[in-house]
Amino acid sequence: HYDVLVVGAGHGGSQAAIQLRQAGFDGSIALVGDEPELPYERPPLSKEYLTGDKDFERMLFRPESFWRERDITLLAASRVTRVDPAAKTVATTGHGTIGFDRMIWATGGQARALPCPGGDDAAVFAIRKKRDVDAIHAALADTRRIVIVGGGYIGLEAAAGFRKLGKAVTVIEMADRLLSRVAGAALSDFYAAEHRRQGVDIRLGTTVEAIERSDGAVSCRLSDGAILVCDLVVAGIGIVPEVGPLIAAGATGGNGVDVDRACRTSLPDTYAIGDCASHANVWADGEQTRVESVQNAHDMAKVVAQDMMGEEAIYDALPWFWSNQYDLKLQTVGLNIGHDEEIVRGDPGSRSFSVIYRKAGRVVALDCVDRAKDYVQGRKLIEARAEVDAGALADIAVPLKELLP
Ligand code: FAD
Secondary structure, eight states: OEEEEEEOOSHHHHHHHHHHHHTTOOSOEEEEOSSSSSOBOSGGGGTHHHHTOSOGGGGBSSOHHHHHHTTEEEEOSOOEEEEETTTTEEEESSSOEEEEEEEEEOOOEEEOOOOSTTTTOTTEEOOSSHHHHHHHHHHHTTOOEEEEEOOSHHHHHHHHHHHHTTOEEEEEESSSSTTTTTSOHHHHHHHHHHHHHTTOEEEESOOEEEEEEETTEEEEEETTSOEEEESEEEEOOOEEEOOHHHHHTTOOEESEEEOOTTOBOSSTTEEEOGGGEEEEEGGGTTEEEOOOSHHHHHHHHHHHHHHHTTOOOOOOOOOEEEEEETTEEEEEEEOOTTOOEEEEESOGGGTOEEEEEEETTEEEEEEEESOHHHHHHHHHHHHTTOBOOHHHHHOTTSOGGGGOO
8 A cells, every 4th residue: 555656657757756755744755657667757768768878777767766665666677557546456467466545546547559460560669669679679780770660759769769779760651741740830840851861751641451371471562552561660640649447437537537627637636647648738728638748647646746735836847848859959949739820930941940830820840950048038928928020030130038018
């Protein structure tokens, strides 16, 4: 039995335990997670860890001694399979039944499997966990041609990483542009041009219909009729939130598990945070959404720790995110959900520009490619819920901070 049981030892869960101790919580805390490693950062998996430029030890949130000294019990390689909200217990693999006073559900999501015949072939890999990338590394020596399914951030970061490793890379994207779920067309077009310049074969508006093998060779059959012979396939087509046991226990949800402003689920004394937590985001005019970012996991963890400590806490942090591809640093801030206008600030050809999203005249989000100043100053425009003239936003001669009302 633990006073606080945290399920999922990723970004949100680890941070929640750390925040609770920092806030002076002196009850017992256990962090149960199904990965065998000490808690680690996920973003390098598709970046420097993939390319071999970062050692795993440097991805650990904290050394082993930290958890021990703070009396946070790590129950690794253990999965919660069932929740009993009335008895306040969970069933786990490896650690039997564990009781709790309060629970924080921070399980993220599982990489979505390729929904086509052959989607489970041994040549198909995800990039979600350390073990996924270790498996890719083990296969890489015999790999020359890689097909990446999905032109989102993870797929594109992986494409850049594989190019650095000298592999031939094709990216398959079902939509008619890259990053269609998260960015506007200007950013999509920029990254398509950039990846093509770097030698990536980008195929838009097509999907993989089957992954086939003949004489040991793997090929992807696309919906446009093309056949791509390759050695390895990476699926980067999103995640499925890991909320099965909570929903089975009666928690409200659908796309993830629903939480209120303090990240409480509909089950007693049970919170949910991070990628799996569906919430009404104030920066999307209260639209119900899940946000998959380190920022969201960390800030939600902080809200839960505060709420548990009896302080009033509301999740209203402004979302931000980053992505590294080649030498390009993208920083995004705000949520562009429901935007009705995109303003390009600067020349994409210079590889340093921003895309500013407006909704009913208000600045709601920015995507900044190597424009750190726009990122820092633009977030103030979002926070101010400023209505700013489009022509002024596009004028790089005028710093964004001068447009603050
Ligand atoms: P996670 O960090 O995924 O942790 C969930 C943990 O729970 C996992 O260890 C999982 O195995 C475990 N678990 C699941 N189910 C159970 C169960 N039933 N029992 C026990 N344990 C369970 N975000 C950014 O902001 N910037 C980036 O550049 C960026 N790059 C990324 C690159 C990659 C390759 C990936 C995969 C993600 C990236 N993200 C990035 C997103 C970011 O890592 C996630 O938003 C963040 O990790 C979410 O934290 P979380 O705690 O919700 O879930």
